[in-house]
Amino acid sequence: MPELPEVETVRRALELRIRGKRIVSTEVRHPHLRRTLDTNAISCVQGRSFEAFRRRGKYLILDLSGDVSLVVHLGMSGRLLLCSSAEVFDKHDHVRITMHGGCELRFRDPRRFGSIAVWSTSEVMDRPPLAGLGIEPLAREFTPSRLEELVSGLRRPIKLLLMDQSRLAGIGNIYANEILFEARLYPFVPAGLLQPREIRKLHAAIVQTLRRAVERGGTTIRDYSDPLGQPGWFRLELAVYQRAGEPCPRCGALIRLVRTSGRSTYFCPSCQAPPNGG
Numbered sequence: 284m285p286e287l288p289e290v291e292t293v294r295r296a297l298e299l300r301i302r303g304k305r306i307v308s309t310e311v312r313h314p315h316l317r318r319t320l321d322t323n324a325i326s327c328v329q330g331r332s333f334e335a336f337r338r339r340g341k342y343l344i345l346d347l348s349g350d351v352s353l354v355v356h357l358g359m360s361g362r363l364l365l366c367s368s369a370e371v372f373d374k375h376d377h378v379r380i381t382m383h384g385g386c387e388l389r390f391r392d393p394r395r396f397g398s399i400a401v402w403s404t405s406e407v408m409d410r411p412p413l414a415g416l417g418i419e420p421l422a423r424e425f426t427p428s429r430l431e432e433l434v435s436g437l438r439r440p441i442k443l444l445l446m447d448q449s450r451l452a453g454i455g456n457i458y459a460n461e462i463l464f465e466a467r468l469y470p471f472v473p474a475g476l477l478q479p480r481e482i483r484k485l486h487a488a489i490v491q492t493l494r495r496a497v498e499r500g501g502t503t504i505r506d507y508s509d510p511l512g513q514p515g516w517f518r519l520e521l522a523v524y525q526r527a528g529e530p531c532p533r534c535g536a537l538i539r540l541v542r543t544s545g546r547s548t549y550f551c552p553s554c555q556a557p558p559n560g561g
């Protein structure tokens with residue numbers, strides 16, 4: 284599932300390639316995703332130009348001229364691909380947006396958990412679910428003391444806090460696992476029990492891991508690619524995610540996998556030992 288680094292990679296690629304381009308036509312081929320696409324709303328982007336490209340958590344916001352924005356969530360397997368109009372359709376290409384000059388932006392999503400909505404640009408950040416998102420972990424305001432406020436008093440495991448979009452926006456299962464390995468923290472420790480020194484380490488691990496992943500173009504596990512079809516190379520740097528039974532890159536102990544409520548948690552039992560051996 285695309286997380287902050289993948290969505291940011293898509294945002295940057297689109298900004299570089301299609302800023303200023305004018306949309307000449309749209310076609311919704313399959314509106315029936317998990318949430319039905321509004322074909323009429325999508326058609327109202329015709330004649331408008333791409334002006335700005337923003338990201339909030341795992342949401343991508345394509346601002347068009349005239350106070351209209353496309354708000355895209357890639358879901359589990361969604362991709363935004365740039366190609367020529369002549370390119371043959373994939374059966375999972377649900378939406379095509381054709382620009383002046385024959386370049387197309389296509390929304391491809393085999394598992395159909397993604398969504399595209401058309402909102403007024405000025406309201407995007409004030410509408411749910413975007414309005415309810417927590418702090419951006421790569422924003423300047425995200426400091427160790429902000430993280431300390433976020434964990435304070437929480438009995439939930441630290442890994443769940445990292446993935447709670449209403450507190451921190453953009454981190455999912457892949458990066459939560461990698462961040463906790465980087466910070467050498469036991470994933471199931473109650474968040475509120477972290478010591479100030481551990482909170483500082485965790486803060487640094489969040490920022491460094493996400494920055495490095497953005498530099499590598501994100502992580503490709505199954506479907507993800509950038510708009511030009513390139514995979515994310517951070518996959519090669521994953522230390523624990525989907526590496527159960529392999530040696531820890533730091534100490535050689537075998538990576539463990541624990542499944543809780545449908546989520547897979549990977550960690551090194553030696554580098555990330557539970558506090559007090561519990």
Ligand SMILES: [Zn+2]
Pocket residue numbers: 531532533534535536551552553554555
């Ligand atoms: Zn280890």
